[in-house]
Amino acid sequence: SYNKTVFPEDFLWGGAIAANQVEGAYLEGGKGLTTVDLLPTGKERFPIMLGNIDTFKPKEGVYYPSHQAIDFYHNYKEDIALFAEMGFKSFRLSIAWSRIFPTGEEETPNEEGLQFYDDVFDELLKYGIEPVVTTCHFDVPVHLVEKYGSWKSRTMVELYEKYTRTIFERYKNKVKYWMTFNEINMLLHLPFIGAGITFNEGEDKNQVLYQAAHHQLVGSALAVKACHEIIPDAKIGCMLAAGMTYPYSCNPEDVWAAMDKDRESFFFIDVQSRGEYPGYAKRFFEDHNLNIKMELGDEQILKDNTVDYIGFSYYASRCTSTDPEVLENQTDGNVFASVSNPYLKASEWGWTIDPKGLRITANQLHDRYQKPLFIVENGLGAVDVVKEDGSIEDDYRIDYLKQHFIEMAEAIKDGVNIIGYTSWGPIDIVSASTGEMKKRYGYIYVDRDNEGNGTLKRLKKKSFDWYKQVIQTNGLNI
Numbered sequence: 001s002y003n004k005t006v007f008p009e010d011f012l013w014g015g016a017i018a019a020n021q022v023e024g025a026y027l028e029g030g031k032g033l034t035t036v037d038l039l040p041t042g043k044e045r046f047p048i049m050l051g052n053i054d055t056f057k058p059k060e061g062v063y064y065p066s067h068q069a070i071d072f073y074h075n076y077k078e079d080i081a082l083f084a085e086m087g088f089k090s091f092r093l094s095i096a097w098s099r100i101f102p103t104g105e106e107e108t109p110n111e112e113g114l115q116f117y118d119d120v121f122d123e124l125l126k127y128g129i130e131p132v133v134t135t136c137h138f139d140v141p142v143h144l145v146e147k148y149g150s151w152k153s154r155t156m157v158e159l160y161e162k163y164t165r166t167i168f169e170r171y172k173n174k175v176k177y178w179m180t181f182n183e184i185n186m187l188l189h190l191p192f193i194g195a196g197i198t199f200n201e202g203e204d205k206n207q208v209l210y211q212a213a214h215h216q217l218v219g220s221a222l223a224v225k226a227c228h229e230i231i232p233d234a235k236i237g238c239m240l241a242a243g244m245t246y247p248y249s250c251n252p253e254d255v256w257a258a259m260d261k262d263r264e265s266f267f268f269i270d271v272q273s274r275g276e277y278p279g280y281a282k283r284f285f286e287d288h289n290l291n292i293k294m295e296l297g298d299e300q301i302l303k304d305n306t307v308d309y310i311g312f313s314y315y316a317s318r319c320t321s322t323d324p325e326v327l328e329n330q331t332d333g334n335v336f337a338s339v340s341n342p343y344l345k346a347s348e349w350g351w352t353i354d355p356k357g358l359r360i361t362a363n364q365l366h367d368r369y370q371k372p373l374f375i376v377e378n379g380l381g382a383v384d385v386v387k388e389d390g391s392i393e394d395d396y397r398i399d400y401l402k403q404h405f406i407e408m409a410e411a412i413k414d415g416v417n418i419i420g421y422t423s424w425g426p427i428d429i430v431s432a433s434t435g436e437m438k439k440r441y442g443y444i445y446v447d448r449d450n451e452g453n454g455t456l457k458r459l460k461k462k463s464f465d466w467y468k469q470v471i472q473t474n475g476l477n478i
């Protein structure tokens with residue numbers, strides 16, 4: 001505890017969600033089908049996220065959690081009122097591309113979709129809550145996947161530029177914090193959810209993924225350019241799924257392996273923040289015989305349009321080794337493959353819990369980019385139990401957050417410029433990796449289960465009042 005808060009006066013405490021995990025109303029208001037609308041729960045989900053899909057239509061009799069989600073589309077006023085009650089300074093959400101351009105290719109945008117987000121932003125601004133908007137959070141209009149193979153195709157750059165220019169123009173007086181692609185590095189790990197990528201037989205996966213990455217990176221730079229032109233007083237950032245890879249031992253082979261692993265992710269941010277392909281990426285392309293097609297002018301676009309801040313999610317650290325025996329206990333519980341770290345515990349879903357890792361990651365990103373940082377996701381996915389009197393005592397969640405806030409404060413004391421913190425899923429939402437409702441992050445409980453049963457009623461958990469007083473004291477009462 002501290003006598004004086006270390007958090008800046010205008011620190012953006014809040015929460016973060018993504019359209020497809022909360023809105024539901026998947027075909028209402030003129031919305032088109034989006035990639036996530038094709039993801040069921042259960043064991044069928046993972047192979048599709050990896051890019052193996054047999055149809056672009058929802059199947060009869062299969063339950064798709066995004067179709068109704070927690071019905072934020074109809075409940076946003078009540079939900080935002082609860083966020084305001086907690087004293088949120090900011091709220092991160094994403095716009096569903098297919099609400100604005102249902103197929104991705106319309107001449108003119110869908111007014112009903114535009115109006116929906118206008119209403120949401122007005123509601124936030126009514127309470128003085130700053131909207132922080134991701135232009136693309138794990139969703140691509142399905143039509144673009146079918147017709148072009150999504151980000152495999154250069155055509156996506158133009159369509160994405162048109163979409164982002166449309167939303168910058170429309171919301172220029174309401175939204176001052178933007179982010180281009182959520183967890184852009186997820187493209188390498190879960191290509192379908194990350195970027196709508198599916199694979200054809202015989203395709204070289206790395207070639208496909210890095211070509212798609214180039215298209216997203218150029219798209220991201222063009223969005224930065226457009227945002228700066230259209231909203232000169234806005235800040236636009238990138239978004240990294242962060243968390244360091246530790247070497248399992250001090251064997252230099254392990255240390256190098258860990259560094260090499262982290263570069264798979266830094267690659268994206270190095271381009272978005274430093275404005276050019278790093279040397280190690282060029283070497284990787286050569287070593288793997290990859291031929292990334294670039295157009296004349298791409299390099300200049302990347303160079304001229306770097307991001308204003310580094311947004312990142314932090315849930316876990318990872319660990320790697322070169323020792324085959326150690327590697328035997330590698331799991332992908334963290335989505336990213338990892339050897340389990342003997343010093344740390346994991347969540348019920350196998351995600352390593354490492355509060356100090358947040359301080360390490362924040363310092364590392366600060367050293368590397370020298371730009372403001374925004375922690376736009378963090379939290380504990382856990383099973384909650386509603387007692388008979390309706391109370392939910394989620395002390396494990398409070399404990400997780402508390403430990404992370406202490407390390408965030410340490411990072412600020414280290415001189416790292418952190419401008420805000422939005423915890424993931426301040427209200428329970430559909431899990432991105434599993435499609436479950438059972439994996440809850442919220443301060444607010446939602447009565448809905450993995451099969452879609454429940455009243456959708458909202459209940460405050462114990463952590464609700466706890467987070468409220470953290471914000472009220474600007475982090476003094478952690």
Ligand code: BG6
Binds near residue numbers: 431
């Ligand atoms: C991040 C995503 O990967 O982690 C979110 O940006 C996601 O969309 C979050 O929900 C937590 O993951 P999960 O699988 O527990 O929902």
